[in-house]
Amino acid sequence: MNNLPRHKGVPIFKSTFPLLGDLLGFPLQQSQKLGKVFRADVLLGPLIYVFDSNWITHVLETHPHNYIKSRQYDPLKFALGNGLLTSDGDEWKAQRKVLQPMFMKDSIATLCKGIEQGTASTINRWKHKTEIPHLNHETNLLAIDIASRCFFGIEAKERGARLAELIEEINHFLMRYLKIPIPIPLSTPLPFIRRFKAARKEVYQLINEVRHMHNNGELASDNMISMLIDSGQFDDELVRDEIITFMAAGHETSSNALTFTLFALLNNPEHFERVKDECRALNLSQLSVDTLKDLPYTVAAIKESLRLYPPAWTLGRRNLEEDVIQGHTIKRDTNIIIPTYAIHRHPEFWPNPDTYDPMRFFGKSERDFPKFTYLPFGGGPRFCIGQHFAMLELTHAIHQIVTHFDISSPTKELELDPLITLNSKTPIHLSLKPR
Numbered sequence: 001m002n003n004l005p006r007h008k009g010v011p012i013f014k015s016t017f018p019l020l021g022d023l024l025g026f027p028l029q030q031s032q033k034l035g036k037v038f039r040a041d042v043l044l045g046p047l048i049y050v051f052d053s054n055w056i057t058h059v060l061e062t063h064p065h066n067y068i069k070s071r072q073y074d075p076l077k078f079a080l081g082n083g084l085l086t087s088d089g090d091e092w093k094a095q096r097k098v099l100q101p102m103f104m105k106d107s108i109a110t111l112c113k114g115i116e117q118g119t120a121s122t123i124n125r126w127k128h129k130t131e132i133p134h135l136n137h138e139t140n141l142l143a144i145d146i147a148s149r150c151f152f153g154i155e156a157k158e159r160g161a162r163l164a165e166l167i168e169e170i171n172h173f174l175m176r177y178l179k180i181p182i183p184i185p186l187s188t189p190l191p192f193i194r195r196f197k198a199a200r201k202e203v204y205q206l207i208n209e210v211r212h213m214h215n216n217g218e219l220a221s222d223n224m225i226s227m228l229i230d231s232g233q234f235d236d237e238l239v240r241d242e243i244i245t246f247m248a249a250g251h252e253t254s255s256n257a258l259t260f261t262l263f264a265l266l267n268n269p270e271h272f273e274r275v276k277d278e279c280r281a282l283n284l285s286q287l288s289v290d291t292l293k294d295l296p297y298t299v300a301a302i303k304e305s306l307r308l309y310p311p312a313w314t315l316g317r318r319n320l321e322e323d324v325i326q327g328h329t330i331k332r333d334t335n336i337i338i339p340t341y342a343i344h345r346h347p348e349f350w351p352n353p354d355t356y357d358p359m360r361f362f363g364k365s366e367r368d369f370p371k372f373t374y375l376p377f378g379g380g381p382r383f384c385i386g387q388h389f390a391m392l393e394l395t396h397a398i399h400q401i402v403t404h405f406d407i408s409s410p411t412k413e414l415e416l417d418p419l420i421t422l423n424s425k426t427p428i429h430l431s432l433k434p435r
């Protein structure tokens with residue numbers, strides 16, 4: 001790895017500040033100067049940025065046992081425990097084997113009711129509004145509502161509303177914690193850590209209550225917590241960790257994807273017209289997994305927004321053992337960064353990379369693009385387990401929003417904020433008119 005092209009930083013701090021100053025732009029600019037694999041050294045050690053599909057295939061697909069999640073995931077472990085997103089090795093493998101079928105077509109079909117009800121409650125709330133000052137707050141409520149119903153089996157009104165607040169508190173903690181340059185122990189008596197611990201305790205209690213409801217036959221079976229308990233494969237602690245993981249991994253990503261898709265459509269009227277025409281022509285009496293086939297342009301519009309604004313804007317791995325990739329020796333415990341956002345905007349992979357054009361995806365499948373040039377849901381065996389669920393949720397939300405309202409927005413420019421997921425610093429203002 002010493003032979004890889006390297007970003008020249010300054011003594012001591014090396015490339016730390018140029019990178020921290022522009023987490024999204026730095027990899028893209030440097031890859032155009034240094035090539036598709038390069039090294040940038042920061043205070044914590046060397047980072048290897050990879051855009052090259054052979055390297056990404058090696059790390060994510062053919063040698064995943066050697067490339068575990070990087071240390072950026074460590075704080076997530078405090079919050080999410082040892083569920084699917086944060087576990088590694090055999091522990092991860094055993095969980096994935098049991099959980100995978102629960103996210104296949106048939107099982108997702110049982111979650112459709114939760115998606116429909118969660119979306120309907122947002123649409124009803126919006127009927128009383130003419131202005132939405134901060135679209136992301138609303139899409140966040142929508143995604144938490146859907147996640148509470150589908151994963152937790154409870155409605156947003158009662159326990160769900162509290163759960164939403166608690167998940168927000170946990171998210172808050174993660175954002176603040178990740179910004180602290182040196183990891184501090186969780187025993188540090190800081191108010192935001194205390195609030196996080198109290199929130200986590202209450203989430204645990206809520207999950208316990210829901211589990212008792214299930215055991216007493218008081219909970220419907222069309223939700224993930226019932227499926228997990230009924231599988232008989234998870235102890236109480238793991239059921240709890242999986243549910244928190246689904247709630248956390250599945251709500252902010254979806255909420256941001258919905259916000260960015262609406263923003264992109266509102267600012268590209270010709271594409272928005274096509275989406276509106278397609279959605280308004282479909283009288284959707286009942287959501288099903290096949291609904292995606294009925295709304296191909298809307299699906300393409302979402303995929304294109306996931307290209308320009310991938311919620312998981314970077315993926316990180318580190319190797320357990322020394323390795324050789326494409327003739328380069330990679331020392332043990334090296335951080336490999338797969339910069340999804342920058343890959344998705346690389347001009348060699350995407351002509352006119354900054355232009356929003358759903359036609360790139362219309363009538364195409366991911367296999368039509370060069371491997372690993374489009375990876376909003378990751379790749380290899382650890383690809384997003386919630387991918388189909390998310391696409392269904394997003395497509396349904398857009399269908400319902402445009403069939404119930406005429407929407408417009410004065411927000412033309414966004415300042416992006418690469419937090420745990422990609423966010424917008426700029427609040428997106430929305431005006432609503434019922435149709």
Ligand code: HEM
Pocket residue numbers: 084085086096245246247249250251253254257310311312315316375376377378379381382383384385386387389390
């Ligand atoms: C637009 C929405 C979503 C996006 C963009 C997204 C993106 C991703 C990505 C990129 C990964 C791979 C991370 C890595 O390799 O380091 C991932 C993993 C994961 N996602 Fe999603 N996700 C979304 C929605 C969801 C939903 C709705 C769920 C709900 C269950 C979910 C649950 C998970 C879990 C549990 C993992 C870990 C999988 C594993 O390691 O085996 N995601 N997601």
